[in-house]
Amino acid sequence: MFPIYKKELHSFFFTPFAYALTTLFLLLFTYMISGKVANIDSPIAHFSYTEVFYNVIIYFIFLIPIMTMRTFSDERKLGTEVLLMTSPVSVLKIVIAKFLANVTVFLFMIAGTSVFPILTEHYGSVVYSQLICAYIGFFCWGTMFICVGMLISSFVESSIIAAIIGEMIMFAFLFLDDFANSGFISQYPKLQSVLYSFAAQPRFAYFSAGFIRLSDIVFFASAIIVLLSWTYISIEKRRWKRG
Amino acid sequence: MITIENLTKFYGKHRAVNDISFTINDNEILGFLGPNGAGKSTTMNMITGYLPMSAGKVVINGVDITQDPVKAKRDIGYLPEIPPVYPDMKVKEYLNFCAGLKRVPLGKKRDEVKRVMELLKITDVSGKLIRNLSKGYKQRVGFAQALIGNPKFLILDEPTVGLDPNQVIEVRKIIRDLKKDHSVIFSSHILSEVSEVCDRVVIINKGDIRAIDTIENLEKSFNSQLVLHIKVKGNKTTAASIIEMTKGIKEITAIDDEGSDIYSFTVDLDGDADAIRNVLMAELLKNQVTILEIYTDKPNLENVFIELVNRPVKKNTLKELLEEMAPAEDAAESDGSSEEKEEK
Numbered sequence: 001m002f003p004i005y006k007k008e009l010h011s012f013f014f015t016p017f018a019y020a021l022t023t024l025f026l027l028l029f030t031y032m033i034s035g036k037v038a039n040i041d042s043p044i045a046h047f048s049y050t051e052v053f054y055n056v057i058i059y060f061i062f063l064i065p066i067m068t069m070r071t072f073s074d075e076r077k078l079g080t081e082v083l084l085m086t087s088p089v090s091v092l093k094i095v096i097a098k099f100l101a102n103v104t105v106f107l108f109m110i111a112g113t114s115v116f117p118i119l120t121e122h123y124g125s126v127v128y129s130q131l132i133c134a135y136i137g138f139f140c141w142g143t144m145f146i147c148v149g150m151l152i153s154s155f156v157e158s159s160i161i162a163a164i165i166g167e168m169i170m171f172a173f174l175f176l177d178d179f180a181n182s183g184f185i186s187q188y189p190k191l192q193s194v195l196y197s198f199a200a201q202p203r204f205a206y207f208s209a210g211f212i213r214l215s216d217i218v219f220f221a222s223a224i225i226v227l228l229s230w231t232y233i234s235i236e237k238r239r240w241k242r243g
Numbered sequence: 244m245i246t247i248e249n250l251t252k253f254y255g256k257h258r259a260v261n262d263i264s265f266t267i268n269d270n271e272i273l274g275f276l277g278p279n280g281a282g283k284s285t286t287m288n289m290i291t292g293y294l295p296m297s298a299g300k301v302v303i304n305g306v307d308i309t310q311d312p313v314k315a316k317r318d319i320g321y322l323p324e325i326p327p328v329y330p331d332m333k334v335k336e337y338l339n340f341c342a343g344l345k346r347v348p349l350g351k352k353r354d355e356v357k358r359v360m361e362l363l364k365i366t367d368v369s370g371k372l373i374r375n376l377s378k379g380y381k382q383r384v385g386f387a388q389a390l391i392g393n394p395k396f397l398i399l400d401e402p403t404v405g406l407d408p409n410q411v412i413e414v415r416k417i418i419r420d421l422k423k424d425h426s427v428i429f430s431s432h433i434l435s436e437v438s439e440v441c442d443r444v445v446i447i448n449k450g451d452i453r454a455i456d457t458i459e460n461l462e463k464s465f466n467s468q469l470v471l472h473i474k475v476k477g478n479k480t481t482a483a484s485i486i487e488m489t490k491g492i493k494e495i496t497a498i499d500d501e502g503s504d505i506y507s508f509t510v511d512l513d514g515d516a517d518a519i520r521n522v523l524m525a526e527l528l529k530n531q532v533t534i535l536e537i538y539t540d541k542p543n544l545e546n547v548f549i550e551l552v553n554r555p556v557k558k559n560t561l562k563e564l565l566e567e568m569a570p571a572e573d574a575a576e577s578d579g580s581s582e583e584k585e586e587k
Contacts, residue, residue, distance in 0.1 A: 003344045006340070006343070007332075007340045010336070014331075015331060078330070079325040079326075080328070080329060082323045083323075083327035083341070083388065084344070086291040086319065087344040087345055088313045088314070088344075239294060240295050
């Protein structure tokens with residue numbers, strides 16, 4: 001398992017891939033922050049990191065699929081899937097190793113943002129409890145979507161298509177709560193509550209407001225487990241189906 | 244030992260591999276021969292555990308590949324048709340990764356990678372990115388990957404495709420050397436290559452086994468039918484009658500008129516070729532027939548292979564098949580028409 005994890009990290013960090021992705025993310029993050037800081041003198045200005053995180057999520061639906069698109073589709077395209085499948089490593093371990101590698105890159109991206117609280121601390125004060133909650137929420141949210149991206153990557157052979165489908169699904173997920181709250185759906189309260197319980201956005205909002213709720217943690221954890229299992233099944237199923 | 248029992252694979256409704264069984268003994272090179280699309284790669288993919296089988300069993304050293312895949316796969320080194328290499332990695336990095344994947348202990352990793360690189364002569368490209376290597380080198384890197392960890396069984400899917408003649412000879416030599424402490428399954432669609440390297444050969448077409456036999460038997464069956472070619476200048480009837488009268492000549496299969504009194508005869512032999520040739524030459528010269536050319540030839544191996552592969556019937560040994568082929572050819576026309584009638 002460890003060699004696959006190492007190889008995945010290698011393919012991220014020994015190529016410009018991880019750095020380009022992190023730079024793009026930090027650029028967006030800086031843009032959000034500087035926009036907020038620039039308006040700080042206006043009477044209605046309100047600045048908090050949690051809010052920045054909340055706003056930055058919309059950009060993240062484009063970044064995560066790009067990160068995960070190659071996970072399985074590239075192996076298939078290069079024919080290296082055979083190497084992994086015929087070596088003494090179980091498919092489940094392959095999935096977990098790749099998942100951990102993607103999470104590591106994600107952590108690397110988040111770690112880059114820590115420069116802003118440090119700067120703020122230098123000139124003022126930071127509410128750490130809220131900040132940590134926001135980071136945990138952001139991490140849970142991102143990890144869940146990494147699993148979605150991996151699942152899509154296990155379905156298709158082209159990584160570009162994996163990225164596009166991933167973006168569409170994440171886009172749908174992002175607005176699931178808005179959709180559930182729309183006038184049409186609110187006519188059916190049961191449907192609304194079902195849809196709403198699948199929405200990741202409001203749960204993230206709780207985190208960024210400084211709450212760590214058990215139900216949210218359980219939601220993200222179970223989503224991650226279900227999606228990873230599904231990825232595993234999809235890979236096994238493909239082997240059974242085709243040549 | 245690898246035992247393959249009643250292995251079957253369906254792709255949807257299409258039956259790619261049909262109920263095949265054979266074994267690979269220890270320290271043996273088994274040739275796996277068949278035209279493209281015969282089911283060679285599918286069978287190899289099933290033996291290595293990459294593809295699940297629709298029915299049947301593959302047992303590697305007493306371990307069923309579906310029951311305990313991780314344990315069974317430890318004994319296997321596999322070189323698929325397309326070498327499974329990462330273009331963004333350097334050769335050495337890639338082999339290190341493979342060593343980890345195949346659970347080579349950390350302390351032995353460096354020596355193991357060095358060993359396979361030296362064996363396949365890729366030490367000089369160890370620092371190069373795989374994407375920049377030529378096809379021959381990529382193939383060798385893929386081969387090195389299969390050898391890492393010194394697995395007992397090596398499964399090589401067309402390892403010499405895409406190599407230049409020098410490299411082909413080198414790779415064949417490596418495979419022969421591997422026999423000392425490995426068993427090798429080696430697939431190819433080139434009969435001469437298989438006969439050069441392998442001890443035993445499995446011939447497969449359209450998912451069915453057509454023959455399993457040793458190379459000795461295979462060659463014996465081919466050598467027993469020598470063909471003599473004679474080109475003469477002179478009287479056609481005289482030459483033909485002399486040739487026909489000579490002892491040990493089975494029959495004249497073809498006479499070509501090449502103009503200006505030159506004729507070439509193709510003759511089937513039955514007996515010692517050298518003796519027959521000497522007698523024949525003496526007789527022809529005595530009768531003032533000029534000999535322009537005379538040589539014996541084995542029947543075209545590739546043609547025999549094509550014949551074999553296209554036989555509809557399943558036979559156990561090659562000999563049985565060849566025996567059946569001989570009379571069938573004699574009466575090809577009548578047989579063909581009667582079969583057609585029967586079918587109707």
